[in-house]
Amino acid sequence: MRTPMNLKLGSRKSALALWQTHHVADLLRAAHPGLTVEIVTMDTLGDLRTDVPLPAIGAKGLFTQELEAALASDAIDLAVHSLKDLPSTLPEGMKFAGSPRRASPLDAFISTRYATFDEVPDGATIATGSQRRKAQLLHRRPNLKFADLRGNIGTRLEKLEREGFDGIIMAHAALERLEMGERVTSALPADQYVPAVGQGAIGLESRIGRDDIDALIAPILDEATMRAVTAERIFMRRLEGGCSVALGAYCEPAETPGQWVFHAWVSSTDGQQCLHESRTGEDPDQLASALVEDFLERGARSILRA
Numbered sequence: 303m304r305t306p307m308n309l310k311l312g313s314r315k316s317a318l319a320l321w322q323t324h325h326v327a328d329l330l331r332a333a334h335p336g337l338t339v340e341i342v343t344m345d346t347l348g349d350l351r352t353d354v355p356l357p358a359i360g361a362k363g364l365f366t367q368e369l370e371a372a373l374a375s376d377a378i379d380l381a382v383h384s385l386k387d388l389p390s391t392l393p394e395g396m397k398f399a400g401s402p403r404r405a406s407p408l409d410a411f412i413s414t415r416y417a418t419f420d421e422v423p424d425g426a427t428i429a430t431g432s433q434r435r436k437a438q439l440l441h442r443r444p445n446l447k448f449a450d451l452r453g454n455i456g457t458r459l460e461k462l463e464r465e466g467f468d469g470i471i472m473a474h475a476a477l478e479r480l481e482m483g484e485r486v487t488s489a490l491p492a493d494q495y496v497p498a499v500g501q502g503a504i505g506l507e508s509r510i511g512r513d514d515i516d517a518l519i520a521p522i523l524d525e526a527t528m529r530a531v532t533a534e535r536i537f538m539r540r541l542e543g544g545c546s547v548a549l550g551a552y553c554e555p556a557e558t559p560g561q562w563v564f565h566a567w568v569s570s571t572d573g574q575q576c577l578h579e580s581r582t583g584e585d586p587d588q589l590a591s592a593l594v595e596d597f598l599e600r601g602a603r604s605i606l607r608a
């Protein structure tokens with residue numbers, strides 16, 4: 303098989319995207335001494351429209367489409383995404399090629415006033431751009447106020463200070479990767495605040511038929527991460543849930559070897575109508591399928607529309 307000697311990785315330009323792409327480049331160079339890696343950066347629709355809340359833009363693949371066009375024309379060989387941003391159904395000719403080892407999947411609470419989310423008093427204002435996070439917080443604390451929060455990680459931390467929010471919620475992995483882990487006030491437990499599908503994982507995307515790329519990336523993929531995120535994406539695909547609905551799914555190894563726990567969450571955007579369950583079993587895909595069928599029977603579709 304032909305191994306390309308110069309590999310072109312496609313990336314967004316944000317600090318987090320670049321960190322993740324450089325991480326993939328380092329892993330690939332370590333696995334293939336002599337390989338040269340070039341990083342091609344581009345803006346996506348989601349980067350350009352920072353003025354609008356994400357659900358209002360509405361398009362699928364907000365952070366991925368431009369990179370997919372580059373894959374289609376072989377301008378890049380591999381696109382490096384946050385897996386969370388990669389839709390469950392990809393454009394024709396594209397595939398989810400796998401993930402290296404996942405970082406923290408958790409949501410982080412960041413505040414200069416309160417040590418934990420539970421200490422935040424009624425009436426306080428929490429900022430987040432995510433419908434899922436808002437719904438999960440509101441479910442427990444219906445008297446909180448919310449503000450929208452968009453932009454890259456640095457911008458969001460600045461807004462916490464400048465706008466005087468009582469707290470913000472962001473992905474723990476993003477702060478860790480950017481060496482701002484000390485900014486995390488406390489992490490929200492995954493069984494209560496079920497993370498987004500794929501959160502904390504890098505998602506590699508390639509053009510179907512590039513067997514050379516499959517062979518090249520095989521040594522840097524992580525089996526346990528891929529079993530978990532593949533199951534989470536099964537759950538999401540069946541519900542057609544994108545980033546603008548309150549849907550969470552997180553699969554992790556159980557304490558008993560060979561067992562997995564699948565945490566699932568579907569709710570209305572105000573968090574009032576909610577399906578929430580953690581189930582243990584041997585096969586992540588089967589846990590996802592069984593849970594999603596149960597949730598559909600219990601009205602998941604109408605709850606997500608509410």
Ligand SMILES: NCc1[nH]cc(CCC(=O)O)c1CC(=O)O
Pocket residue numbers: 384385386387471472473475476500501502503504
């Ligand atoms: N759509 C935003 C987005 N996409 C990926 C990450 C963080 C990294 C990750 O979750 O893997 C974020 C920021 C956030 O959720 O706070």
